[in-house]
Amino acid sequence: MKTAILSLLFFTGIMCQAQTKVISYKSHSGSKSSFAKAYRNNLFDLKHSNFGIVTVRIRRLDTIIAVNNSITLVKYRESIAEYNLHTKFEDLEKSDFIHKTDTISNNQILNKKNTVKFIKKSSPVLFDTPIDEVVFIGFKNN
Amino acid sequence: MRKSILFNYQALLIFAFLGVLFVPFSFRNLDFQSKITAFLFEDLIHLITSNFKNFLVVNAEITSDSTTLYILFFILLLLAVIFTAVLSFFSFWKTNQDLIFRAIQIILTYYLAFIMLKYGFDKVFKVQFYLPEPNILYTPLGMLDKDILFWSSMGTSYSYNVFMGLMEVIPALLLLYNKTRILGLFILSGVLLNVVFINFGFDISVKLYSLFLLLICFLLLAPNLKKIIQFFIFNKPTASARLKGSDLITSKTIKWCIKTIVIFFFFTESLFPYLQKETYNNETIIQNPLHGAYEVVKIEKNETQKNNVNQKIKRIFVHRNNYFIFQYADDTMEDFYLEINPIQNQFILTDYNAEKIKLQYKYSKSSKTLELYSPELGIRIYSKTLPWKKLPLLQPLFHWTVDEIGKN
Numbered sequence: 001m002k003t004a005i006l007s008l009l010f011f012t013g014i015m016c017q018a019q020t021k022v023i024s025y026k027s028h029s030g031s032k033s034s035f036a037k038a039y040r041n042n043l044f045d046l047k048h049s050n051f052g053i054v055t056v057r058i059r060r061l062d063t064i065i066a067v068n069n070s071i072t073l074v075k076y077r078e079s080i081a082e083y084n085l086h087t088k089f090e091d092l093e094k095s096d097f098i099h100k101t102d103t104i105s106n107n108q109i110l111n112k113k114n115t116v117k118f119i120k121k122s123s124p125v126l127f128d129t130p131i132d133e134v135v136f137i138g139f140k141n142n
Numbered sequence: 143m144r145k146s147i148l149f150n151y152q153a154l155l156i157f158a159f160l161g162v163l164f165v166p167f168s169f170r171n172l173d174f175q176s177k178i179t180a181f182l183f184e185d186l187i188h189l190i191t192s193n194f195k196n197f198l199v200v201n202a203e204i205t206s207d208s209t210t211l212y213i214l215f216f217i218l219l220l221l222a223v224i225f226t227a228v229l230s231f232f233s234f235w236k237t238n239q240d241l242i243f244r245a246i247q248i249i250l251t252y253y254l255a256f257i258m259l260k261y262g263f264d265k266v267f268k269v270q271f272y273l274p275e276p277n278i279l280y281t282p283l284g285m286l287d288k289d290i291l292f293w294s295s296m297g298t299s300y301s302y303n304v305f306m307g308l309m310e311v312i313p314a315l316l317l318l319y320n321k322t323r324i325l326g327l328f329i330l331s332g333v334l335l336n337v338v339f340i341n342f343g344f345d346i347s348v349k350l351y352s353l354f355l356l357l358i359c360f361l362l363l364a365p366n367l368k369k370i371i372q373f374f375i376f377n378k379p380t381a382s383a384r385l386k387g388s389d390l391i392t393s394k395t396i397k398w399c400i401k402t403i404v405i406f407f408f409f410t411e412s413l414f415p416y417l418q419k420e421t422y423n424n425e426t427i428i429q430n431p432l433h434g435a436y437e438v439v440k441i442e443k444n445e446t447q448k449n450n451v452n453q454k455i456k457r458i459f460v461h462r463n464n465y466f467i468f469q470y471a472d473d474t475m476e477d478f479y480l481e482i483n484p485i486q487n488q489f490i491l492t493d494y495n496a497e498k499i500k501l502q503y504k505y506s507k508s509s510k511t512l513e514l515y516s517p518e519l520g521i522r523i524y525s526k527t528l529p530w531k532k533l534p535l536l537q538p539l540f541h542w543t544v545d546e547i548g549k550n
Contacts, residue, residue, distance in 0.1 A: 039200050
């Protein structure tokens with residue numbers, strides 16, 4: 001399950017739906033009673049829905065650590081809120097992100113057995129992060 | 143053109159131009175627009191709303207169909223009328239107004255093309271009208287509001303989304319060339335009229351902005367309206383007056399350079415994000431593995447301090463945008479913002495009062511069961527996955543003949 005969740009984070013752009021604030025809210029809430037509260041405080045992902053334009057959660061991969069032949073740790077930053085599809089990582093402040101660490105097991109590419117060169121060649125971009133900006137620890141160098 | 147009509151037309155053109163400048167749309171490369179609008183108009187809007195108690199402002203941000211957006215449009219209209227009246231006294235304006243209004247028309251044409259490309263590609267790549275969420279699919283039809291029902295219905299047909307998207311992309315492309323510009327505007331007027339009536343008919347909160355786009359389309363078509371009527375109603379041969387930018391910039395090289403930069407900007411804004419993320423159909427993106435619907439099969443409750451927990455939970459949903467939803471026996475729903483900690487197998491639910499509930503979860507892929515436990519609430523919920531993707535609404539149903547219906 002964790003591998004599946006991590007695979008999801010790795011290999012997909014986190015693209016959310018294009019929607020208005022009301023549609024965004026109604027898609028998960030059957031009742032209108034909390035809409036005013038959510039709208040007043042721009043709660044959760046409501047802030048970035050507007051004219052029916054796509055929103056995304058911005059991610060930046062920091063470090064990949066090979067613990068052993070089956071376990072790999074992944075450290076990354078994820079924006080707390082969703083943003084317009086065109087928002088770039090550089091546009092956000094440090095405080096807009098939370099740090100996350102996840103564990104993946106038996107991943108074919110992010111595996112201690114592989115060299116950094118092989119991983120970089122296999123996945124030139126992970127989490128929308130250019131692979132050269134990612135720090136690799138515990139992998140073979142050549 | 144009569145003087146009063148000309149004045150109104152010019153005032154509306156200036157109003158539309160001010161709208162292009164100050165209505166805070168989300169651009170990739172022009173993200174300062176909302177800041178400029180807030181800097182220039184926020185205080186004035188606040189002054190108006192605080193003096194007129196009839197205006198209900200829940201959120202001061204200027205967003206689609208917010209009270210503040212209505213007030214912004216009103217201010218821009220007022221400014222446009224004042225500008226048109228005052229500027230007519232200046233000799234510079236009198237001698238150059240044809241050129242200025244032609245430039246405004248060209249800017250409006252390109253703005254309209256750009257916005258339609260953006261909305262069009264969102265439909266083509268299936269991110270605007272998305273596949274209905276499991277919680278929507280299990281809500282009785284009569285309990286849904288018109289807007290979410292419309293949005294969900296649209297989300298069930300991929301081909302119609304592509305068609306609707308192309309109906310916006312193609313006329314938008316026609317607007318980029320002066321030979322096809324009038325045809326593009328003519329098609330877009332129909333497309334936008336339909337969008338406006340959908341927004342009004344289904345109470346979708348992009349009413350004001352869609353009306354604004356329709357106004358731009360009509361303003362650009364207006365100089366040719368007589369000729370269009372002559373052609374279609376009176377069957378008379380007629381040549382439309384071309385709306386072209388070559389009168390403004392005589393140098394072909396400069397004209398093509400500007401045009402290339404503008405078109406490049408349009409595509410980086412509207413198409414590039416999809417190419418960059420290699421996302422050509424949003425439905426094909428791998429979902430959160432826990433995303434889905436779960437039927438509650440058993441609930442165990444221990445005595446705790448918190449005994450006021452509604453135990454009549456019928457279903458549980460995990461929404462793809464990180465929401466956790468309970469559906470109760472009477473079909474009412476309660477939703478929470480969801481954070482998943484896969485290492486500790488923990489769900490952290492946050493309600494609209496910022497109160498948090500922690501649930502331990504255990505998911506078995508083989509038996510397709512999800513077990514939730516809250517020591518704090520003393521509740522343990524056993525649930526099993528529902529095959530929501532097999533619901534009739536999500537099947538690729540198509541019949542050439544009625545005779546095929548009902549046959550396996």
